[in-house]
Amino acid sequence: MILQRVSGIRVFQYSGVCLLLLFLFGYILFPTLKTVETSVYVDGAFSLVHYLELFTVPAYRVPLYNSILLGILTVVVCGCIGVALAFVIHYFDFPCRGLMDKLLLLPMVMPGIVIVLAFVQLYGESGMITKTLQLLFHLESPPFHLSGLPGILIVHAYTQYVYFYITVSIAIRHIDFSIIESARNLGASRRKVFVSIILPFLRPALLAASAMTFISGAGSFTAPSIIGGGFKVLTTQILLSKTNNYMDIAATQVTVLTLVCILFFIIFRIYEAKSTFTSSVRGGGFQPITIRSQTVRWMLMSCAGLLVISIFLPVASIVLVSFVPSSSWMINYFPQDWTFDNYIAIGTSARKMQPFVNSSVMALSAAMAGLIVALPASFIIEKTASRFRWVVEFLVMLPWAIPCSAIAINMINAFNTPSLFSGYTVLVGSTILLPLAYCIRSLPILVKTVNVSLQNLNHVYLEASKSLGATTVQTFRRIAFPIVFPGILAGFLLVCLRSIGEYTVSVFLYTAANKPMSIAMVNGVFEYNLGLAMAYGTLLILLSFVVSLVSTRLLTFSIR
CATH class of the missing domain: 1.10.3720.10 (MetI-like)
Known part of the structure; x- marks a missing residue:
């Protein structure tokens, strides 16, 4: 009976590791390899002609x-x-x-x-x-x-x-x-x-x-x-x-x-x-x-x-x-009039409010998805001697060394055709691809933050709690959870902070259905609606400050 239970636990652990590696391969390494494949195939045949052009043609x-x-x-x-x-x-x-x-x-x-x-x-x-x-x-x-x-x-x-x-x-x-x-x-x-x-x-x-x-x-x-x-x-x-x-x-x-x-x-x-x-x-x-x-x-x-x-x-x-009418910038270099119309327009117009809602929803979605991946990845890296430890660490940290524009192109090349990782559908042009790219871009910083929390979780505390008669649930609720939760929540908020005003990945992957605030700001500038663009910017700054303040306090508490 005991052997069966141990065997079941090992099967569960290996299944979890396999699912984690499948995700990391499918959404980090696979898109990168697809981009490399796209670059070396011309009309279905292997060719380095594009690399030769890149190094010989002045325009490239x-x-x-x-x-x-x-x-x-x-x-x-x-x-x-x-x-x-x-x-x-x-x-x-x-x-x-x-x-x-x-x-x-x-x-x-x-x-x-x-x-x-x-x-x-x-x-x-x-x-x-x-x-x-x-x-x-x-x-x-x-x-x-x-x-x-x-x-x-x-x-x-x-x-x-x-x-x-x-x-x-x-x-x-x-x-x-x-x-x-x-x-x-x-x-x-x-x-x-x-x-x-x-x-x-x-x-x-x-x-x-x-x-x-x-x-x-x-x-x-x-x-x-x-x-x-x-x-x-x-x-x-x-x-x-x-x-x-x-x-x-x-x-x-x-x-x-x-x-x-x-x-x-x-x-x-x-x-x-x-x-x-x-x-x-x-x-x-x-x-x-x-x-x-x-x-x-x-x-x-x-x-x-x-x-x-x-x-x-x-x-x-x-x-x-943000408090200046956009029309006044057409004839003046300095503010002449003041108004709340830009904020009123955002608050009363569903179309103008939509970029704010889109950015918030996508940032939260990216943070939640990242947390689901970062928790087991960090546990394997910090608390186990698994043979897959170095593979997990390499894959989760790989986006740190890849520019944001490269991550976006990798996503396009990987998911412009049906595959196992796209659920056998085309994800390019869908609303899910942009928050997924946000998640991949921010995964390294989330893993690093969760690592800090797990480093503070000393196994001596857990053993002492169990030796005093506490159950596993009580040990987790009163010992483990209070130690790791502030750092995990801080990492969650940091990913929200990095994603909510993201521009580089957004400009490659956004659609009309999920246009974020960063794109709305740039559009406002080029459409001479400067006051509205800066109102979006002010909202981004306020959100960033609030999220940063909360995450910093939580992370400091976790380190202590």
Whole structure:
């Protein structure tokens, strides 16, 4: 009887693992392989002609080089900004450090499309800051243009420095302060301390941030599509190929872009593994250095004030324009009238409210589906020694190294014909494909968040509960569930946050029946209904802030 019960449990476990692997293969690896297959078959025969064209025809080759260049420059620019800010905030002690630390994370919770449109309103050719400077200094033409490679890098600097800031901040807080004191007592100069002690601690964090930033920069779509101008990148060309129904060319471009991102990701991870630095001394944590000079403190506070203003300006511009009638922007550079009509239109018109409802429903659906996959995947990764553990971990983390536009094209190539994974129907053009892509895109971050919760679930607690006479149900309800639930819910909310304002995947996969808010915003801008577009943006910002605040508190509680 006992053997039969054990055998039944094993059958159940293996069945669950097989279903999980089937899902991961069917919706992550299979779409990627279908894109590769599409790229190497021409008229039913194997051919590399599209790859030859990609590297020889300037119209295809230049966007590829531009994407790599954009990724590298994004790493350099964001690295300089993020590392400098991390050192200023966490290496030195001055008033309002805690507030500044939280404000610097603000761009992370704002949807990318909102930030790009905010920058256009502020620094575009007819932007409020641009026109203010032009009128103030009596210039005949705008002092600058937010377009091309410089404009994209400015937007990337605002949105992506957080990768370096977060990772370097964590690394600085883990530096063993006793080692620095010992080095100083032995006569080491500040330069020697930095090179020999601080830099080795920071190198793994720098490499990890570089990998994430390169993938995000090279795979960027929102900024290049709106303000790229003549600077063509591979992501925008992929959309152009898809729009013209050249899916074989789009598949080739996606495959090459994915390979480039994975290659750089592997290179950074190899160097990260080789750069791991562990101190044999265990002393106190890092103590921020107190600035005694009043002049330096005043300069830091002034810089902090300017930084706060620069961070809040894009948010303020979106909210400000949302209260301005759209017709007034046709004749004025600055707001003249104020109205609630844009919000009233969204609240009273079912057609205008529909994008808000669509985004909310799809974000919740993606988060729930992701949670169903992430829970067993995280349990296998963290709590078992299964032979399939590395396969599960590889598949769930694979979307992290694939650009969003590539994920969308993979979905189109995989589900434009009936198959087992599509229920033997065509999913392209259906409303289910977009939330499914949201789920796949956000799966890595959800798995990582659930991993944190499971790491806190010590088996000693469970064994102690059972030894005291508690049943399995009581142990789960009173011990396991309170420990893991906050982190799981935080991951759920984070996926909602990433999905509700998503633009890149949406522009490839949305239909008229499930048009999200991000698409409605862009349509509003191009239809000169700017006030309505910014009202959508304000709603996105409010939703993002609420979800971010709740998830951060829950995740902090879970880690404790």
